[in-house]
Every structure is written in structure tokens, then in C-alpha cells.
Amino acid sequence: MLFVSFCQLPAKLTTLVLKDEILRFFKVRAAQGFGDKNVYIIQSLDRYLVDHNVREKELSPIVVDGWLSESSQSVCASTLEHYVSYAIGFGKFLNSLVYSAFIPEYQSYAESYIPYVFSSDEIVAIFDAADNMEFGTVTTHHRCCHFISVTPS
DSSP, X not given: OHHHHHHHSOGGGGGOTTHHHHHHHHHHHHHTTOXXXXXXXXXHHHHHHHHTTOOSSSBOHHHHHHHHHHHHTTSOHHHHHHXXXXXXXXXXXXXXXXXXXXXXXXXXXOOOOOOOOOOHHHHHHHHHHHHTXXXXXXXXXXXXXXXXXXXXX
């Protein structure tokens, strides 16, 4: 599965100065049990590095912050959190290979989420409804999943 994803990486990646390190990063992630559904994030970094003519085998603070800032213009807050996580993970990986890589601080960008807290009356109503539920026998008709009847026991 991971090998297929490497083949799906854009041709532009072959000219990237960090190509070998990116491929090694994905191999390590695969060995750790991570999937490869977020390849698009590394592709975004690749496009940024190529578009900004970055040729050094390092990720400076200017490069990482610039990429994240540019990416924030086109993705939602929760997706940007994935970008930051990848920047942190890939940066740590590069540092482990003795390359210089800036590691941004993780911060939550999703500020629009407001949790709903049930009132005491709502909690009582929920438990009351659960305590007074009627259970019945469910019967289904052979070869037809659209007609389900519930008979009280």
C-alpha cells in the first residue's frame, strides 16, 4: 500500500532536495503503523519548497512558518493542525538524521468549537428516558432490510 503511494507522489518531488528524506520518513511512518492518507501535506511542502527555490537540506523557521502561513490561507483550521503535526514529525525526523529542521510549537487552531454541556434538568430527562425505554423483539423479513418491525415483549 505504501509503495503505491510513493508512485503517486508528484513528479516535482523527484527534483526536491529532501526527496530521499521524505521517502524515508514515509517508510518509518509505515513501519510504525501509520497510513499514508496525508501525502498531500508533504506534497504541499514540496510545492512550497520548489516555488520558493529552497535548495538547502534543512527546514529553517522562515521556511516552516512561511509554508504554514501560506497553507493557512487555503485550508480549514482542523486541517492546518494536521499540517503543523506533519511539520513537527518531519522536523523531528530530519533532526534525527542530523539535518537542521525547525520544529514549530503545536497549537490548536480550531477555536470555533463550543462544547455543549447538559443542564441538570436535561441530564435527569436523559436518564429518565433511558430508565423508561420499552424493549421489544426485532424481526426482519428475509431478503428485505427495509421492513423492520418491533414487537413489544
